[in-house]
Amino acid sequence: MSKVLLEVKNLKKYFPIKAGLLNRTVGHVKAVDDISITINAGETFGLVGESGSGKSTVGKTILRLHDKTEGEVKFKGIDLYGVNKEELRSLRPKMQLIFQDPYSSLNPRVRIGDAIGEVMLDHGLATKENVRDHVLEVMELCGLSAYQIDRFPHEFSGGQRQRIGIARALALNPDLIIADEPVSALDVSIQAQIINLFQQLQKKRGLAYLFISHDLSVVEHLCTRVGVMYLGSMMETAPRDELFSNPLHPYTKALMSAIPVPVPKLKRERIVLKGDIPSPANPPAGCKFHTRCPFAVDICKSQKPEFRHVGNDHYVACHIV
Amino acid sequence: MSTYLLRRFIYMVLILLGASMLIFFLYALTPGDFVSNNMNLSAERKAELREIYGLSKPLLERYMTWISHIFQGDFGYSLAQQKPVLELFNDYVWNSFLLAIVATFFTWFFAVVVGVISAYKQYSLFDTLVMIGIFAAMSIPSFFIGLFFIKIFAVDLHLLPPGGMTSTGSNAVGLAYVEDVIKHMTLPVIIMVLLGVGSLTRYFRSNMLDVIKQDYIRTARAKGLRERAVLYRHALKNAMLPAITLVGFELPGLFGGSIILEKIFNWPGIGQLYMSSFTVRDYPLLMGFTMFLAILTVIGTLISDILYHTTDPRVRL
Amino acid sequence: MSNTTSELIKAKKTPQISEQRTSLWRQAMHDVMKNKLTMSGLIIVVIMLLACFIGPLFSPYADNKINPAIMNMPPDAKHWLGTDLLGRDVLTRFLQAGRISLTVGIASMILSVFIGTLIGIISGYYRGIVDQIFMRIADLLMTIPGLPIMFIVGALLSDWKVPTDYRMYMVMVMLSIIGWPGIARMVRSQMLSLREREYMQAATVLGLRDRRKLFNHLLPNIVPLLIVISTLSIGGAILSESALSFFGLGVMPPTPTWGNMIDAANNIIDFEQHPWLWIPPGVAIFVTVIAFNIFGDGLRDVLDPKQKK
Amino acid sequence: MNDLIEIKNLSTYFSSSAGDIKAVNDVSFRIRKGETVCIVGESGCGKSITALSIMGLVEGPNGRVVDGQINFDGKDLLNISKEQLRQVRGNDIAMIFQEPMSSLNPVITIGKQIMEPLMIHQKMNKKQALARAIELIEIVGIPRAEQIANSYPHELSGGMLQRIMIAIAISCNPKLLIADEPTTALDVTIQAQVLETLRNIKETSNMSIMLITHDLGVVAEMADYVIVMYSGKIVEEGEVEEIFERPKHPYTKGLLKSKPIIGQRQEMLYSIPGQVPNPLELVESCYFHDRCGQCMSICETHQPKLKEMENGHKIACWLYEEEGQHV
Amino acid sequence: APAATGTPTVSTAAPQGSPAPADNGVPGIIKATDLSKIPEAAKKRTDTIIVGLTNPSGAFTPYFQQSGYDGNVSSVLFTPLVKIDKEGLPVPGLAEKWDVSEDQKTYTFHLRKDLKFSDGSPMTTEDVAFTWTLLHDKNYDGLNEVVEAGIVGGQAYKEGKATSIEGIKIIDPLTISVTLEDVNATALTVLGGDILSKAYYGKDYIFGELDYLKKLHEKPVSNGPYKLVKFVPGQEVRFVANEYYYAGKPKTENFIYKTTEGDTWQFIETGDTDFANFAATTDNIEKLKKLGFVDMVPTTASNYGFNKFNLEHDQLKDKRVRQALTYGLNRQLIYVDSRQGAATVANIPSSPILWSYTEEGINPYPYDPEKAKTLLNEAGWKVGSDGIREKDGKKLTIHYLGSKSKNTDIFIGVARENYAEIGVKFEPEQFPDFNTLSAKVDGGDYDMASFSTTIISDPSQGVSRFVKGETKGYNNPKIDELYAKGLATNDVEERKKIYHEMFQILNDELPIMFTSYSKSISAYSGRIAGIELNPLAGLAHSLPNWELK
Ligand SMILES: Nc1ncnc2c1ncn2[C@@H]1O[C@H](COP(=O)(O)OP(=O)(O)OP(=O)(O)O)[C@@H](O)[C@H]1O
Ligand SMILES: Nc1ncnc2c1ncn2[C@@H]1O[C@H](COP(=O)(O)OP(=O)(O)OP(=O)(O)O)[C@@H](O)[C@H]1O
Ligand SMILES: [Mg+2]
Ligand SMILES: [Mg+2]
Secondary structure (H helix, E strand, C coil), X not given: CCCEEEEEEEEEEEEEEEECCCCEEEXXXXXXXXXXXXXXXXXXXXXXXXXXXXXXXXHHHHCCCCCCCEEEEEECCEEHHHCCHHHHHHHHHHEEEECCCCCCCCCCCCCHHHHHHHHXXXXXXXXXXXXXHHHHHHHHHCCCCHHHCCCCHHHCCHHHHHHHHHHHXXXXXXXXXXXXXXXXXXXXXXXXHHHHHHHHHHHHHCCEEEEEECCHHHHHHHCCEEEEEECCEEEEEEXXXXXXXCCCCHHHHHHHHHCCCCXXXXXXXXXXXXXXXXXXXXXXCCCCCCCCCCCCCHHHHHCCCCCEECCCCCEECCCCC | CHHHHHHHHHHHHHXXXXXXXXXXXHHHHCCCCCCCXXXXXXXXHHHHHHHHHCCCCCHHHHHHHHHHHHHXXXXXXXXXXXXXXXXXXXXXXXXXXXXXXXXXXXXXXXXXXXXXXXHHCCCCHHHHHHHHHHHHHHCCCHHHHHHHHHHHHHHHCCCCCCCCCCCCCCCCCHHHHHHHHHHHHHHHHHHXXXXXXXXHHHHHHHHHHHHHCCHHHHHHHHCCCCHHHHHXXXXXXXXXXXXXXXXXXXXXXXXXXXHHHHHHCXXXXXXXXXXXXXXXXXXXXXXXXXXXXXXXXXXXXXXXXXXXXXXXXHHCC | CCHHHHHHHHHHHCCCCCCCCCCHHHHHHHHHHHCHHHHHHHHHHHHHHXXXXXXXXXXXXXXXXXXXXXXXXXXXXXXXXXXXXXXXXXXXXXXXXXXXXXXXXXXXXXXXXXXXHHHHHHHHHHCHHHXXXXXXXXXXXXXXXXXXXXXXXXXXXXXXXXXXXXXXXXXXXXXXXXXXXXXHHHHHHHHHHHHCCHHHHHHHHCCXXXXXXXHHHHHHXXXXXXXXXXXXXXXXXXXXXXXXXXXXXXXXXXXXXXXXXHHHCCCHHHHHXXXXXXXXXXXHHHHHHHHHHHHHHHHHHHHCHHHXX | CCEEEEEEEEEEXXXXXXEEEEXXXXXXXXXXXXXXXXXXXXXXXXXXXXXXXXXXCCCCXXXXXXXXXXXXXXXXXXXXXXXXXXXXXXXXXXXXXCCHHHHCXXXXXXXXXHHXXXXXXXXXXXXXXXHHHHHHHHHCCCCXXXXXXXXXXXXXCHHHHHHXXXXXXXXXXXXEEEEECCCCCCCHHHHHHHHHHHHHXXXXXXXXXXXXXXXXXXXXXXXXEEEEEECCEEEEEEEHHHHHHCCCCHHHHHXXXXXXXXXXXXXXXXXXXXXXXXXXXXXXXXXXXHHCCCCCCHHHCCCCCCEECHHHCEECCHHHXXXXXXX | CCCCCXXXXXXXXXXXXXXXXXXXXXXXXXXXXXXXXXXXXXHHCCCEEEEEECCXXXXXXXXXXXXXXXXXXXXHHCCCCEEECCCCCEEECXXXXXXXXXXXXXXXXXXXXXXXXXXXXXXXXXXXHHHHHHCCCCCCCCCCCCHHHCECCHHHHHCCXXXXXXXXXXXXXXXXXXXXXXXCCCHHHHHCCCCCCHXXXXXXXXXXXXXXXXXXXXXXXXXXXXXXXXXXXXXXXXXXXXXXXXXXXXXXXXXXXXXXXXXXXXXXXXXXXXXXXXXXXXXXXXXXXXXXXXXXXEXXXXXXXXXXXXXXXXXXXXXXXXXXXXXXXXXXXXXXXXXXXXXXXXXXXXXXXXXXXXCCCCCCCCCCHHHHHHHHHHCCCEECCCCCXXXXXXXXXXXXXXXXXXXXXXXXXXXXXXXXXXCCEEEEEEXXXXXXXXXXXXXXXXXXXXXXXXXXXXXXXXXXXXXXCCCCCCCCHHHHHHHXXXXXXXXXXXXXXXXHHXXXXXHHHCCEEEEEEEEEEEEEECCEECCCCCCCCCHHHCHHHCEEC
């Protein structure tokens, strides 16, 4: 089961910064700056990083919701940027996206049964006659009740809406789901429900996930491989157990130590980073992390570290490792 | 920055060029011309006059002469008024401007005050009354309310003059003159304010409603600020911001005159002149004036943009 | 034990498979009923419509029949609102006028909302050059004072031999020419913001067809805006028609409209001596515009998702 | 007694067309001097409204405090004049909100916003206030203070803004600082910074903190005392170790179990089934009963009272009713 | 009289400055009943009279005006060589007397002695010659008819072939003669117009270049009863009495034209103006009576209203159809009753106040639908199934054009009913302004259109439109002949006969439908004495004698 499903190579996405009376481009936000990811079928790749590090942009650029600036995205061997609109549309069912915000990703004026059903109709996965049955089927799979089929999104709670989003994606029988922080808007008690659902579905359907999160503990629970992003660049990737037992990059270490642990009065040795995340429009030269890195040395300020393999399928971009 | 301005300028010129064509050809399409106005003229004399006025030349040629003159700042010579168009503007526009600027000032003033209070007291009796009042003001035909006011305040009560801008034959100067003009403009200004204040109040009210729901208003209260400071220091500033851009859009209105009200109140403004020129098809004046407004509109848009980019710290360059 | 299954069990306990489709509209209507002000607006509108469309049927005075014997009579038992300078029954004319004014208001609203919406949607959805062209046209139209445009349209339609009985339609056309740019802009900006909504991105990811995106996702979301614009612009159109009458560009006499009735009384003599000529249309315009505005305002509140939980 | 503030039977309702929402339903607790009290609970359980009720900031026309007492400094905050309350706000009790980005006025400079409470409550003049504002910016750990004072909120990052909010809040040396989810909108590394700032300030000034959060990790790190709320009511409270080591209420237990912890991976996460009840459809019962694995018949018909048990641990659950009676 | 431009049939305000004495059965002056009611504002003015006038443009040089309202201003500033009395007959103005040669082609004018312009400079025949010559400039774009009078050598001058006009001869500083190509009965009044100072207006004159005059329009050097003090655009024109006026300085020191728009009730009521004209409706008269402080003089305007037929349309070529349309229309209701008597029905192209008016042998075309039906039947128009008459498969439709006014509203209201009764389909169309209407008429796209003439001071002006194809589709050699005859003599009695004959023909043939003579009522403050109204000459006629009591 190690068939490559998604292959992202050297992906870059720069957003122009417009300003002034004429909306002139005055610079670029390097939201994604040279990222490579490989996901095998049935695998879960966790992408962590702080706000603004470009996680969502990676997801959206893979799905061609934005145009890329550079790089290559191959899904099942097909270059997604090499196909035309209609071909892309026909590829879409196999790769789906689940959004962070369950409130804004559902159209408030479309009944959920219709929302789930229309995608099947548009891709010829159901006919007008049997679409309702199909919808009920996926709803059931996602833990939604049949009697809710004709309700509007506002009649659901956040957790239920996230289920609807998942059901809508599942209705297309995808191979890959890109989940963009699907649980961070939810309460703890509901988070667990959704995470469990993700796991169950993976078992049943053999799905692969690109699971985007800023919460390392969730990623540890769910993913087989993890990548850590900072300011648009990948800092470290490794298989889960490797990463959590042996984090190499100072940023990864800081992230891990910053997570508050629900054990009172536990005196941990903690790395509190100084300063703020720099703007991606104007990232520091050299290693992007050097401005906050407690271990930074001179070379970090001038030279960009290479993304190296350090054994055990563990890659890291740091001069001092 | 200078390339910005250059591009912006080019864009303005293009829009104006488009507007000039539209204006010219619209008027060219309008049935009748200055000469056809006079029934007593024989056909030959009409042809002769058309020749003198250049009305017989091909459309395109006429347009080219007209626009090239405009570029040189020459808006032409009014046929009916026998005066250069710009001179006429100078005679009339300022009167319209006076009326408009005063009315606009009061309109904004009342709109802000009433809008703020009624937003603050949303759903209160005051708010409901304001809403009804606003709609009421919005639903009266202006010519009618004009007549009504003249009848009541000028003819019956003798409180205010029935029309005009100064007392006829008056030689008043200085303060007495100002007083005279103020008296004469009171009624038209009241009506203009009445007609305009409604939509603006609604606008401010809804801006204000949005703003007072914002978190930073709660923060201001949590700091222990007085309610008045919260409203006028913290809320109003934010509520005004989107309105600031409207200022630019008011520009053409300030100089455009009000056809109906000027007519009813005998106000010596450009709107009246425009109307009377229209009926005799005094094209140089009509096109010149319309072009003048188009230029003001474009400048107004520019001002709006600049204001938008300078008043709100969030969008500053 | 996962909760998914436990919920499933609960679902099975529920007997009915599909409950009645709750309609957004029914909900909106329900909310409208509860708002007294909005409701009174609606009631007035309905009464106006009924009176004007059905009322004249009960009038004993035939359509615009002149009667030299009773010119300029004040209201009495036979003519409740008096007669005008040709001895026509003012009440009958007033109701017929309402029919025309309301029709003009509603129809020109529909027309301008239709054009404005169409152009707004096309501009906002496809953007690019189409958008540029439409918006520049709108800019231009907004740059140029409406009056010459109206004169020209009036003259052109006359040249094209549009029968004079259809002058009413001409007024509608003129009003919509003036009205659409504003509406198109509003719709366009709404479209632009809708485009960026996450659920539209979701629709793209789901690979929905363009047509479905447009008709099932975008349009329903601008409907509330359109309703508000519509009710507000009906009032505006009725007023504009009266302003057009002031310039003689309105509906042609003897066909009465509130606008031209009030305009006919636009002089001090009628004002002082024949108030029955102008009070009814004046009050009617006033009340109708208020009613439509209040109703539209209320509808906006009702349809605003922010107002709901 | 070293109680700083005592809240007794506080109830705050919102009226809606469908009926009253009991956002805060008969809640009582106290905060001692120098103590950090954490309130946890799911979204909508009434944490913020509790805080706003204390500040007198529950917004009309729908919301109102219907009952209770808030004793602070010998006064009942619910029974003093608006003007007196205003004197307390920002001076004796200060508050920080969840969204730093929207909690600061976008068109007023940072410096002015910090100066405002100083000028109102401390009667400082402009110059003094500005000097103090710059000092405060440094205290909360932001460099280039003078420059920051002249900038607008949008020019600062979320973490900095939240620290500015803290600076505003502590400007008048309040006795109580209410922090409503001060780090929820922030990244973990920034959260660590902000929490550290809070801790430092507390150590130096001995103020009490009422910290609202739904992150149990933050609670464990910051709290001396924990209050767990559910559907507008307190279901459990106690010293922080008590709550984390010996949680009693099924809901608290569930919360603690459902959060994945690094290094303690399970095959499946524990999850509390169902969802919070609709605040409009509450009936006399334990509000948690339909999500509770140990639900008894009494739970469906009667509401448990908050009862004190050993170690000052209080709990509202029928499971412990008998135990409680023994004490 | 001002060279007023064509005006639509009726305007709410009666034409400015054209009141006429009481006649025609209307009682004469109605005196004010209670002078104590004079508004305070008016009482305060002791040496100033204010009259309302629609906004003049500031072009106050006679002959160079485009707007009739400027004419009203210049008529106060300038006095013509020859004035016109109330019946349209010439009386001396600045010219003391004049002689006409045997062949009636040469006119010799004798100026009064010691005439002075307002700047004190003397006025001589040089000025007269200059004025006539100036009007022959090739670039003259004004509306005057001097050129049409046909002065010998005029055309040559205009074409640049001569440096002066042969027919104009200065005999001495007080005497000047002018010779015409043909006899022309109107020439005396046309030539006897206002005179411009050569020293002032002719200083920079070069043939073909008139632009310099434009700068002088607002600073006239004049010779009438009043001098210009100040023109405030859009507000007022102020005059002061001219001490050089030949008849002596006018009795009231100041005179002001106040700019007013249309109906001026409010200004009369508040005392802001002293004089105004209203349509002579009973409502208006009642209201004026109630005011109590105004004297009222009813007048009939010296013009006539008419409905132009499109004679190029087949159905209207038939005289019987035109007659039927006239019989079939209740003109009494439209023009008299519904206007509360503010007009009378017209049947010939001459106002009742002119010497040429007659009712002898004139068919009054009373409202008679039966007669109309008979005529239509005779003409072959038979009632079709839908009640509309048709002939050769064509329906009898009248496409009517009118300009926006209350009176057009009335017309349409009545005509629609009247014509339906006689089986004619009536399709009215209304236009926002006169210009659109006349453009439409020029285009020939109509059957019937409402107009009214400008002020007619000589009967020839009333009939000129029927001559030599001026009215498209109408050609009657008899009329052409009579017209020429009418102009070829200066004998009033003879002319009367000629015109009566013409009127009878036109009344029968109806190339246009005569509709109405409008009546107005002039109202002025009861404390002004000396007012004598002449509808043909405007206020200026008696203005020097106006006196405030
Ligand atoms: N459409 C866009 N236009 C311009 N800039 C954008 C756009 N989308 C994202 N960015 C910028 O790109 C950077 C990366 O954004 P992205 O949303 O990918 O971050 P993220 O890691 O998903 O953050 P978060 O955790 O807050 O969701 C940010 O600085 C953001 O401002
Ligand atoms: N303005 C309001 N109008 C009506 N109901 C309100 C209002 N504000 C709050 N509520 C209700 O009061 C209850 C408690 O809200 P509160 O904001 O205190 O929750 P919270 O615990 O702070 O949640 P969160 O973690 O989401 O901030 C909720 O059910 C909410 O729906
Ligand atoms: Mg993101
Ligand atoms: Mg909260």
